[in-house]
Amino acid sequence: MKSEFPKARRRRRGLRLTRRGRLVLVACLAGVVGVAVAVVVMMLQQPQKKPTKPEARPKTLLIPEGWRSSQVYAAVDKALAVRAGTTRRTAAAAGGRLRLPADARGNPEGYLFPAIYPVNPKSTPASLLSFMVNTAGHRFGTSSLNDAAQRNGMTLYQTVTIASIVQAEADTVADMAKVSRVVHNRMAQDMPLQMDSTLNYALNRSTLDTTRQDTQLQSPYNTYARKGLPPTPIGNPGEAAMRAAVSPAAGDWLYFVTVAPGDTRFTADYEEHRRNVEEFNRNRKTATASTPG
Secondary structure, three states: OOOOOOOOOOOOOOOOOOHHHHHHHHHHHHHHHHHHHHHHHHHHHOOOOOOOOOOOOOEEEEOOOOOOHHHHHHHHHHHHOOOOOHHHHHHHHHHHHOOOOHHHOOOOOOOOOOOEEEEOOOOOHHHHHHHHHHHHHHHHOOHHHHHHHHHOOOOHHHHHHHHHHHHHHOOOHHHHHHHHHHHHHHHHOOOOOOOHHHHHHHOOOOOOOOOOOHHHOOOOOOOOOOOOOOOOOOOOOOHHHHHHHHOOOOOOOOEEEEEEOOEEEEEOOHHHHHHHHHHHHHHHHHHHHHOOO
8 A cells, every 4th residue: 555645855955155155165274284384394494403423432541560661652652643752752751740759750660550541532641641640659659558668678669660570570460479579588688689571671572581691781670780679660560569569478589480371489499490490491492392383
């Protein structure tokens, strides 16, 4: 059966803007676009910040225990990228301005304290030398070390000289106090020290081989021909060597030789010492023969 009342048709009407509405909409869109363009232009016009470079870490200079002043000078020249010989000349000219004991007479050998030193763009040869000498003065100039030096009948400068010999001669830190005792015993008996290290210093070398001709060298550092201590330290000792210099081990030793790494023989008997030296020489020949040519 058909309905008596047919469904009414709904007519969809789209949204229509009046002429005035269309003008307002266009104006709004233009405004939005204009603002966006202005923001982009402002961002483009702002100067771009350059990326900051990370600060370079300061360099450091390592001065090992026992280095001679000549080695220290060369290391400072290299660290500061200055002409070779610059630091040596600076040390010679600085002389009296460095805080050295009067006994040193302006020579910083023995007082260029072994340590790690900062190196920055403001560092100079003079500033690094002063840093090293001041550090040595602080470490060596304690009342306890001064008192110990006096008890041994030594000045502090003489004690630094002994420490430099101990540093050069001892095979291990454990041997330092014994080497120091040999130095003190020989001096007490008015014997020449007969240390190869002092000859090496005079000849500006480092070697285990000392010849008879070497022992005839005319030099105040030739402790085979001259009694007593050399006129200056022969290197720059560390604190362990300095402690050994003022506190030698108890013993009657007059001789020592390192027959092999870690095996240093100390004795008061010359014949025993000769046998030890012969063993050292045999070990040297064996090592030389086994080394590839």
